Amino acid sequence: MMEMSMPMSPPGSTNMTPGWPNMHHMTMHMNFYWGKDVLILFQGWPKDNLGMYILALAFVFFLSAAIEVLSIPHAVKPGSSPMIGLLIQVTVYAVRMALAYLVMLSVMSYNLGIFIVAVAGHGVGFLLVKIRALAAAAAANQAGPDPKV
Template structure:
């Protein structure tokens, strides 16, 4: 039966039936994996924010007006901007998947796993995102699945 309250112990099932911890070594490796994935989540979030700011900061100059008052061309060329936007969209999808997996791992209700995820998110934020100067405050959400 799955735990529905926090518990402390080395026996835990994380995400899948084959990811079970039954020794101190497997439990510590699981905690390290949770920590690393949590920090990696913050790294990807930082990359996504940078791609998003790159795609929004490179605005195409307004097209010149012709003598008839119609502006041309209808669709401006913006190869770098669209590539940055595509990268931002791709990173959002990967980041959302990692965030939901972290949430599900925390829902194993193992205290050590929960602490490893929170400490990993905190360390990742301190290393990768604390110096962005509030570039995108809407994404400063502590919930990894948001």
């Protein structure tokens, strides 16, 4: 397995910052690998704890699914202010992009489990979006033709 040692401070310097562990022994994987020993998003999480690794997998899965669910354009209600509708759309878009960056950073850990749950989360989120769209289309078809036409 190819690993690259990444010193966190310049050669010859000492890491004397209070509260910070000695970071000279961290390794960064340059290829996909299996295992629960991974660092995702935050220092020390999930570390080498299996329960926390499973929680991290679930977290990435739900983040990925949320990205897809938030990709549905939300219609602005008739009669509401266009500016408020725009602000809501911008806020939802910003949240969606923040979640997408978190998933991207998680996948950059090169842990195969994280990659698989990220892809699965996107797939499940897309499925939920399509099921909702199909249900709305079926409801519109059952309502019959528009009497105004």
